[in-house]
Amino acid sequence: MSPPRTLFMLGKGGVGKTTCALALARALSSTARVTVVSLDPAHNLGDLAGVPLGRAPVTLMPGLEACEPDLEALSRERAEGAVDLIRAGYRHLDALSLGGLADLVQHAPGLEEQSALDALGAFVRDLPPEDVLVVDMPPTGLSVRMLALPALSLRWIECLAGLRRRIIERRASIAHVRGRQEQDRDHVMDRLGAERDGLALLCDLFENGAAHVLVVNPDPLSIAEAGRLREVLRRLGTDAARLVINRGSGTHEPAGGLADLPSTVLPDLGGSAREPGSLDKLGRLLAEELG
Ligand SMILES: Nc1ncnc2c1ncn2[C@@H]1O[C@H](COP(=O)(O)OP(=O)(O)O)[C@@H](O)[C@H]1O
Ligand SMILES: [Mg+2]
Secondary structure (H helix, E strand, C coil): CCCCEEEEEECCCCCCHHHHHHHHHHHHCCCCCEEEEECCCCCCHHHHHCCCCCCCCEEEECCEEEECCCHHHHHHHHHHHHHHHHHHHCCCCCCCCCCCHHHHHHCCCCHHHHHHHHHHHHHHHHCCCCCEEEEECCCHHHHHHHHHHHHHHHHHHHHHHHHHHHHHHHHHHHHHHCCCCCCCCCHHHHHHHHHHHHHHHHHHHHHHHCEEEEEECCCHHHHHHHHHHHHHHHHCCCCCCEEEEEEECCCCCCCHHHCCCCEEEEECCHHHCCCHHHHHHHHHHHHHHHC
């Protein structure tokens, strides 16, 4: 099944990703069913929406649902699941001390971005293609690692699957010599296959399916950071769809490596930016070009 139409809001912390994500989601919800999800560990989508948010989607208005999964809790659950799996797989090896394993896995590198991808993957799999998914992405460092991870993990999975295939073949020939038949299904291979399918879906989404929106303020630091994000996208084989210059004015400096991108300038709304009327004003401007 095709994934929902997906828009990622990317950029430096504080430029207005959450504001733009909610504003756009509100605007698009007049014509489509929209889910806005924040993958930012800073948890401020709920603050902006004025509603406490968690893992399960909450209806903000007709046609618009929002959620904010707790990446720390998801990381903990994933680590615990991995430890259980290893324990179950090596139950027969009493000699192998697995005492410190839980601690080790809990602090494994890449766990936070993997958990964010798990949360994203669930929406991409479950939402129908006519829905819209707006993703408020974390600040650049974590976003970059998230974007890079599926392609990287896919290569790992291919290597592991090759290794497992050789084990299965060897087992089959030993069984043959002993005149026995090996089982057709291998649960490790099944698990690797499921992981591979999930990663391939996200790779395809990042490379071909989603619109990557770079949000900047008219300041050199956020523009430089968005330039680096664009480089990452290009290395993934894709490009940014649009540059949003938030809190800009009618005239703005053409941005370094971003000058050729189609851009939308959003006004500075001062202290009223969080009010529904202001969000709708920003949302209309965004939806005109991203709708
Ligand atoms: N167009 C705007 N005009 C005025 N203030 C804005 C505008 N966009 C965002 N802000 C304010 O800037 C701050 C950071 O915005 P936020 O959306 O939380 O950024 P990010 O999600 O990128 O960290 C918030 O206080 C928000 O209200
Ligand atoms: Mg934010």
